[in-house]
Amino acid sequence: MHELIERKTIFEGHVVGLYLDQVLLPNGKPVEREVVLHGGAVGMVPLDTEGCLTMVRQYRHATGEYLLEIPAGKLDEGESPESCAARELIEEVGLAPGRLIKLSEFYTSPGFSNEVLHLYLALDLEPREAAPEEDEFLEVERMPLEEALEAVGRLEIRDSKTVAGIALASLWRATRDGRKEVR
Amino acid sequence: MHELIERKTIFEGHVVGLYLDQVLLPNGKPVEREVVLHGGAVGMVPLDTEGCLTMVRQYRHATGEYLLEIPAGKLDEGESPESCAARELIEEVGLAPGRLIKLSEFYTSPGFSNEVLHLYLALDLEPREAAPEEDEFLEVERMPLEEALEAVGRLEIRDSKTVAGIALASLWRATRDGRKEVR
Numbered sequence: 207m208h209e210l211i212e213r214k215t216i217f218e219g220h221v222v223g224l225y226l227d228q229v230l231l232p233n234g235k236p237v238e239r240e241v242v243l244h245g246g247a248v249g250m251v252p253l254d255t256e257g258c259l260t261m262v263r264q265y266r267h268a269t270g271e272y273l274l275e276i277p278a279g280k281l282d283e284g285e286s287p288e289s290c291a292a293r294e295l296i297e298e299v300g301l302a303p304g305r306l307i308k309l310s311e312f313y314t315s316p317g318f319s320n321e322v323l324h325l326y327l328a329l330d331l332e333p334r335e336a337a338p339e340e341d342e343f344l345e346v347e348r349m350p351l352e353e354a355l356e357a358v359g360r361l362e363i364r365d366s367k368t369v370a371g372i373a374l375a376s377l378w379r380a381t382r383d384g385r386k387e388v389r
Numbered sequence: 390m391h392e393l394i395e396r397k398t399i400f401e402g403h404v405v406g407l408y409l410d411q412v413l414l415p416n417g418k419p420v421e422r423e424v425v426l427h428g429g430a431v432g433m434v435p436l437d438t439e440g441c442l443t444m445v446r447q448y449r450h451a452t453g454e455y456l457l458e459i460p461a462g463k464l465d466e467g468e469s470p471e472s473c474a475a476r477e478l479i480e481e482v483g484l485a486p487g488r489l490i491k492l493s494e495f496y497t498s499p500g501f502s503n504e505v506l507h508l509y510l511a512l513d514l515e516p517r518e519a520a521p522e523e524d525e526f527l528e529v530e531r532m533p534l535e536e537a538l539e540a541v542g543r544l545e546i547r548d549s550k551t552v553a554g555i556a557l558a559s560l561w562r563a564t565r566d567g568r569k570e571v572r
Contacts, residue, residue: 208450216400217407219423221501224400224407229450232526240402241451242425247500266499267391267412268424273499280500310541312549314498316449316456317430317463318404321498323549343415355560358493366495366506366549373556377538380563 211236221280222319244321248291249278249367251309251375252301252328259354259375260299260331261368263345274347274357275365276372278323287324296334299346304330309374314366323367327375351376394419404463405502427504431474432461432550434492434558435484435511442537442558443482443514444551446528457530457540458548459555461506470507479517482529487513492557497549506550510558534559 208229216224223243230236252260263274279294281287288306295301307327314321338344349357354372357363363372391412399407406426413419435443446457462477464470471489478484490510497504521527532540537555540546546555 207448207455210450219409220421221423222407222425224405224425226402227450231524235524237524238403239450240404242405242407243451244498244501265390266496267393267410267422268426268501268503269496269499270503271499272390273496275499308544310547310552311544312547312552313449313452313456314549315427315502315504316452316454316458316548318427318451319498319502320451320453322547341414341416341418341420358557361491361494364493364495364505365499366497366553369493369495370549370553370556373553373560374541377556377559 207232208239240318242319242321244319245283246281246322246324247278248281248287248294248324248326249276249371250291250295250303250306250326250328251276251371252295252299252303252331253351253375253379254331258348258350259372260301260346260348261354262298263347264343271364273365274363275368278367291324291326291328295328297337297339298342298344300334300336301328301331302334303328304332307378309378310370312370325367325371325374327378351379390415391422423501425502425504427502428466429464429470429505429507430461431464431470431477431507431509432459432554433474433478433486433489433509433511434459434554435478435482435486435514436534436558436562437514441531441533442555443484443529443531444537445481446530447526454547456548457546458551461550474507474509474511478511480520480522481525481527483517483519484511484514485517486511487515490561492561493553495553508550508554508557510561534562
C-alpha cells in the first residue's frame with residue numbers, strides 16, 4: 207500500500223478528473239503519481255437467440271478511429287450498473303434485456319485510472335424504440351458471435367470491453383452448450 | 390469523423406497528457422472533448438507447459454487496491470511491442486518467451502484515451518533472472534489457467550488486459566487441443 211501525502215487537482219472535467227498525488231512507497235521513498243478519476247461505465251454483450259451480437263460503430267475522437275464496440279455507457283451518479291446497462295442497451299440499440307449476466311468487472315487501465323467497467327451478457331432481448339443521445343452518431347451492426355471472435359483475432363475489433371466481452375461470451379456459450387468447437 | 394478545431398494543453402506528465410479539444414460533430418455542432426494521451430503498453434499471458442499462468446500482484450495507487458495482473462509494461466519511445474513484451478516479461482517475472490503470439494490489440498478506454506494495449510500469449514518460457522524496477526513492488530503468483538478463468542468469473546481478477554488475456558488464452562487452448570471442456 208502507498209500512503210497518500212498530498213493530492214493536487216490539475217483538472218476536473220465532465221468525463222475525467224486529473225490529479226497529481228505525492229505518495230510514499232513501501233520503502234519510504236516519496237514519488238509522484240498521475241491519477242485519472244472516472245465515474246465508471248457499463249458494457250453489454252447483447253446475444254440473441256440466433257447467436258448474433260448487436261454492436262455499434264462510432265467515431266472515437268481520442269483514438270482518431272471508427273471503432274466497432276459493444277453497446278456501453280457511463281454510469282450516472284448513484285445509478286446501479288444493472289439499471290445503467292438496461293437503460294443504455296435500449297437507448298443505443300433498441301433492445302431491452304430480459305436477463306443480464308455479469309461476465310466481469312475490471313479497471314480499464316489501473317496503472318493510472320480508477321475507471322471501472324461492468325460487463326454483462328444481455329439475453330432474452332425484446333425490441334424497443336432506440337433513443338440515442340443527440341450527439342451520438344452510432345451505426346448499429348449485427349453479426350454472429352463466431353465472426354466477432356474472428357474479428358478480434360484479426361485485430362479488427364480493438365476495444366478492451368468488446369474484446370473481453372466477446373471472448374467471455376464465447377466461453378460462456380461453449381460451456382453451456384458443451385460444444386466441442388468454441389470458435 | 391470529428392473535425393478538430395483547437396487543442397488546449399492542460400497537463401503533460403510522465404505517464405499521461407491531458408488535453409481539451411474543441412471538435413465539430415458531423416451535424417456541425419461544436420463540442421468539447423477531454424482527451425488523455427498515453428504512449429501505449431504491452432501485456433503478456435505467460436503460459437507454461439504445465440498449463441499454468443505466471444502473474445503479478447501489486448498495489449495500484451489509482452485504484453486503491455492490490456490487483457492480480459498479467460505481467461505488463463509501458464512501451465518505451467520507438468520500442469516495438471514485441472521487444473517490449475520480451476523485455477518486460479524477463480524484468481518482471483524472470484521468464485524469457487521463446488514464442489509470442491499476438492492475441493489482441495485494443496484501446497483500454499477509447500471514450501477518452503488513446504492508450505493502446507498489445508496483448509500476447511507467451512510460450513516456450515525459459516527462466517532468467519528477474520530485474521524489477523526499483524520502485525516496483527511485485528509479488529509473483531503462478532496458477533492453472535482454469536483457476537484464473539474461475540477467478541475472473543468470481544470478479545476477483547479485475548484488470549482489463551488480464552481478463553481479456555485469460556479469456557483469449559482459454560479459447561486459444563480449447564481450440565488447439567480440440568478439448569470438450571474449456572473451463
